[in-house]
Amino acid sequence: MEMFSANVDLDTIDLSSNKLRQVTFLLKHLGKLQVLNLRNNLIHILDEISMSHLDSIYDIPRHNDSYPSLILMGNNLSCSTCDANTFIKWLLGTKILNITSQNLTCTNENGKQTTIEQSTLGLLKKVCYFTFHNAIICVSVAFISVIMAIASVKACKIWHRYEVIQRLRVGNNQYRHAALLVYHEDDTSFVKGSLVKGLKDKLRSVTNIENENLIKESEDVEPGHSFGTELGDVVNRSSVVIAVASSLFCEDHRYSRIIEEALEIGKPIILFLIDGSGIDRKNMTSVMKQLLRVKPRFVWKIETDGQRKMKTTWRNVCNTILDYIK
Template identity: 30%
Template sequence: MGNIKVLNLSDNSITGLNQKSREIISSSISPNLSVILDGNPLSCAVCEDYEFIQWLLLDSTPVHNRRKLTCRTKHREKEQITNMTIKKLKDMCDAPLKHRQCIITLSVVPASLLLAVVFVVLTLYQCVKRRSKKRRLEEAKRKLQRGYGPYTYAMFLYFCDNDADIVNRHVTPNLEDALHRRLATQRKFVTTSADIEPGRSILDEIEQHLELSSLVAFVLSDAFLISRYSTMETLPAKHKDKPFLFFVNGQINESSILLG
């Protein structure tokens, strides 16, 4: 292109020059090269036109009459190519990015607010739950101290005769002592089948004692699990809506569990 002085591209259907064409024209070794683009439907309607329009307005661009060239906008209107044309194109091309940033921001903010709200709600729920639990414990404590209805006894304790020695020497005294200190009341809190008066139906008496107890406790052992009498005596407890507490005496064989 060193011998070409005028590159006449006028009155064609050129809407713009791609990057390769612009580089060839700009790198021409001919200092007097002049490119004529008059009469072409140059475009300034899409983002892809931005670099071409920007190139046209450079002082070093060898385009003849470039300050009087016109282009068609996205509304199909013809306007003279100026720095305002570049600004309009830039604003048009940046708009989707700003919109996406806005969407991301608007999405992040509600999400952050939602997390904050969830955190606050969970914190309040835990506080209320702890307070509710504390109130229930305090209420149960007061009822046990007064000792009436299902709070006459703290627990009904099941055990078999083989475990009577360890229950009477260790389990029951320790439970009573702990409850006395906790409830600051010196009365009987643990009842067992041994407290049932002779001559009455043992199952009926056990059921009555269960009704008067806050929870049901079991001293589990091999002897307890294989005892036919222990199994029979625990039947009323299965139909009571009471919490269960288990103490384990020694190591229990798997065969005993299966039999129990």
């Protein structure tokens, strides 16, 4: 700020009692300046820019060996934090200020006034050390807390996985089947050829359960009951519902009712989305539209060879199934 740009002949500037916190104005053009009075302001710690402005009046060539005089009395100078170290060092080294004659003091870390002298730098060094030391402790504690939190979450996840597998091994009530695989009968060829074997084999491997009933398919509904009634019973005996969402599946009201029932009883649903099957949202029920927003989802995409491939691994699918079982 060129506050005194038109006053190059000033020899005294009195800015006392002006609530100044920093020296924001240029001084290097004031070759005749003898006194800069900053008494009784709100200066605590001068920043690098302020000290640079003040140093500039010392560097102006003069005809004699006199230096301009800076008056800082009446300011509540601070030496309570490590940030004050550079400022206190500057006060002790500058030739435009006589600390002794002005009896300058600063507020230390205990809130007490102390005379500014060389020993003040030693006190600040200790403050800086303890600040750094405390910062290291805080960072270490935070890091340990994060590690413990991660370990705790992981331990809970492992324990939950163990309990789920034990329940599936017993196979009572909703744990009769780990998952019910629901798909349209016209998608049977794709499901049997690309989906069932990989899912069953990997789930047996992950759980170490040799049970054919781990995965139940909608195609396996026992005769003697209506499709919807029997499939609804299987939903209740399954821990998770896996919906193979093709265009035919999404437009069939039978499966819409099954998905609606699963949502109503809070059954976890995992979506296998068959990309490129021509799903048209206009012909879907609101339940099926809601189904397409379900997460987690695993997408099957058509590759260049014309085959559909899942964009993840069977292990990831099986881990997701076990994590979602309540």
